[in-house]
Amino acid sequence: MASSAGLRELQRDLENKANDLSKLQKDISKNHQIRKKYTIQLGENELVLKELDLLNEDANVYKLIGPVLVKQDMAEANANVKKRIEYISAELLL
Structure with missing residues (x-):
């Protein structure tokens, strides 16, 4: 009888470890999608x-906001894009 109880305990332990592995695989997949x-x-x-x-410098630059194109200053457009690149790069380093 003790052997049967031991087997059940091992089976429960194995199921718990399989569930933990499944959770880790889901987390890895989610993180991979975010990184991508x-x-x-x-x-x-x-x-x-x-x-x-x-x-x-005198070229017209437009930014898409919803369904509308809005004229934007060239310096502001450059600054916005550089800031986005900094933010995304920082997120990729995490």
């Missing part, structure tokens, strides 16, 4: 910064 999203956003923002650098 930030990496894509970083690439997009770096591309925008390169495009802004190609423009003349």
Whole structure:
């Protein structure tokens, strides 16, 4: 009888460890998706910064806010993109 109780205890322990492993796999998958999203956003923002650098200082720059394009100052656009790149880079380091 003691052997049967020991087997049940081992089975419960194994089930608990399997559940813990499943939770860890879900966390890893979630973190991977978040990192992937930030990496894509970083690439997009770096591309925008390169495009802004190609423009003349007097060029018109527009920012999409909802369904509307709003004219934006070139310096402000550059600053916003650089700030976004800093933020995303910091998030990727975590």
